[in-house]
Amino acid sequence: MPMKLNIGDVVELKKQHPCGNKQWEIVRTGMDFRIKCLGCGHQVMIPRPKLEKSIKKVSQVNQGAQGV
Ligand SMILES: [Zn+2]
Numbered sequence: 001m002p003m004k005l006n007i008g009d010v011v012e013l014k015k016q017h018p019c020g021n022k023q024w025e026i027v028r029t030g031m032d033f034r035i036k037c038l039g040c041g042h043q044v045m046i047p048r049p050k051l052e053k054s055i056k057k058v059s060q061v062n063q064g065a066q067g068v
Contacts, residue, residue: 006026009025
């Protein structure tokens with residue numbers, strides 16, 4: 001069952017970024033996701049299956065999203 005993840009959603013990962021932040025905003029969806037660290041603004045590309053495994057929880061859902 002795929003997770004519902006949309007652009008603008010904020011997710012909390014199990015592993016924290018070196019800057020100390022655990023929350024990331026989704027800035028691009030697709031086969032590969034692009035996520036932005038809310039602590040330092042660093043962006044990374046990550047394959048969807050890998051991202052889903054590393055998400056601890058979805059902490060904020062973007063209500064205005066148009067689906068995947
Ligand atoms: Zn960071």
